[in-house]
Amino acid sequence: MAVKPRLVHVCSACGGTSPRWRGQCESCGAWNTMTERAAPPKSSSRPVHASGLPQGPARLCDFSADESPAASSGLPDLDRVLGSGLQPGGAVLLGGEPGIGKSTLLLQLAGQVAASGREAVYVSGEESMGQLAARARRLSLDHPGLLAASTTNVSEAVEILTGQNAPALVVVDSVQTMAS
Numbered sequence: 001m002a003v004k005p006r007l008v009h010v011c012s013a014c015g016g017t018s019p020r021w022r023g024q025c026e027s028c029g030a031w032n033t034m035t036e037r038a039a040p041p042k043s044s045s046r047p048v049h050a051s052g053l054p055q056g057p058a059r060l061c062d063f064s065a066d067e068s069p070a071a072s073s074g075l076p077d078l079d080r081v082l083g084s085g086l087q088p089g090g091a092v093l094l095g096g097e098p099g100i101g102k103s104t105l106l107l108q109l110a111g112q113v114a115a116s117g118r119e120a121v122y123v124s125g126e127e128s129m130g131q132l133a134a135r136a137r138r139l140s141l142d143h144p145g146l147l148a149a150s151t152t153n154v155s156e157a158v159e160i161l162t163g164q165n166a167p168a169l170v171v172v173d174s175v176q177t178m179a180s
Contacts, residue, residue, distance in 0.1 A: 006039040071168070074112025078105070086169070093175070103127070104135065106171045111141030118168035119145045121161060125152040125177030154180045 009018045011034055016027025024031050070085035079085045082092065094102050103126070110120035124132055132148045147167070149160045157178065161170060172178065 007036055008039040009034040010037050072116075073109055074116055075105075075109060078109065103173050104139070106173055107132070107135055107141065108139060110169060110171050111136065111139065111143060111146055113169045114141070114143035114145035117145065119147065119165065120169040120171070121164065121167045122146070122148045122171045122173065123157050123160070124148065124150050124173050126174060152177050152179060154178050 009021045010016070011025040011027060011030060013030040013033045014025060014028035016025050018026060018034065021034050021036065023034075025033055068088045070079075070083070070087055072085045073079050073082070086092075094106065096102050103124075107122060110122045113120040122132065127135075127150065129148060129150050132150070136142065136146065136148075147164070149157065151157055151160070157172065161167070
């Protein structure tokens with residue numbers, strides 16, 4: 001059986017594309033400008049990550065080691081678990097059963113970073129600002145460098161963060177509540 005060619009609909013006004021025909025182009029709003037064309041073949045080359053490096057396995061010996069010193073979190077046990085502290089530009093995903101203290105630990109981490117004179121931003125998708133403030137007070141985390149926001153919208157969170165000087169730490173609690 002022959003393979004059916006993949007089709008795409010292209011706007012003759014702006015070049016916008018859609019997998020299905022539409023009366024109005026979603027890109028420019030022009031009416032009756034969508035024409036059906038064969039979709040370009042999918043690339044057979046290795047996928048490339050946003051960094052420009054090829055995705056997939058690569059020999060570690062081909063890369064230079066990043067010798068950035070880890071920054072202490074201010075929580076010695078957490079530093080030990082993370083392998084000497086927080087790596088600049090790094091990401092850590094903390095998981096566990098509900099109710100075991102993930103949010104409390106992350107707020108303590110943000111508070112310790114703020115207590116050291118650096119800025120930390122805690123973005124909560126699960127708790128209101130009042131709930132965060134109450135928890136911070138219970139933990140005696142009253143530092144001017146500890147900032148918080150309550151949102152489940154990724155775009156809002158990015159807008160909040162880009163309006164700030166680059167903080168030393170960003171906490172998103174929790175990733176599963178975020179949507180675009």
